[in-house]
Amino acid sequence: MPSDLAENQIVIRRAILHLCGQMGWSSLNELPLPDGRRADIMALRPDNGFVCIEIKSGPRDFLTDAKxxxxxxxxxQLFFAVxxxxxxxLLPDSVGLMIVATDMRPAGYGIIAESAIMRxxxxxxxxxxxxxxLTHLFAMQAAGRLGRLDDPAITASLRAARRIE
Structure with a gap:
């Protein structure tokens, strides 16, 4: 595993996003929730179920997180990804568990990582x-992100117009 906790979190995130895709789940990173919190990964399953995945980069990250x-x-469903x-x-049995195993060999886009649902x-x-x-929020976030990727120039001009008004 990477020694840096931020890098470790990125490796875990990428592996879990790949796993979500393999299972046919559509996922969003850092989804803002109506209560002001932000889910590390929120996935929408084909059956319209929502899965929240909380990434923990190390024991301290878990032990200091009360939210x-x-x-x-x-x-x-709620999972921890570690x-x-x-x-x-350290993790409660009342939450699902996804484990990421990495191989430090570089692969096109970085570290090769595999993940699996262990519980x-x-x-x-x-x-x-x-x-x-939540479905409406998920759709609005996904559509907004896709729109910004499709045409960054339009996004920049919309932001500028909003500042002027």
């Missing part, structure tokens, strides 16, 4: 009104 239980209110060296005994997260279905709100 993670609040993510349960915004998903059908590297293979993380002491998983399934208990299902806790969202109330329909909250699911509707």
């Amino acid at each position: 993670w239980p609040c993510y349960r209110e915004w998903c059908d 590297d293979r060296d993380f002491p998983v005994a 399934e997260a208990p299902a806790c279905p969202l109330p329909s009104a909250r699911r509707r709100k």
Whole structure:
């Protein structure tokens, strides 16, 4: 695993995003939630279920984080994503577990990493009104990000116009 915690988080994120794609889940990084928090990864499953994935770069990251239980209110399943060296005994059994194993050989876009679900997260279905709100938020974020990628010049001119008004 990378020695730097920020680099470790990036490796975990990339591997988990790849795993989400393999499972047919559509995912967004850093999704702002209505309660002011931000999910590391929020994935929308083909069955319309939401999976929140909280990345932990090391034990200290987990031990100093008191906000993670609040993510349960915004998903059908909650997972922690950690590297293979993380002491998983620290993590509660009430949350799913994804483990990332890396090989430090470079590959086109960086480090080769593999990930797997080691423990399934208990299902806790969202109330329909909250699911509707989250689906709308997810769609708006995804569409906005795609639009900014499609034409950065238009995005820049829209930002400038908003500042003028």
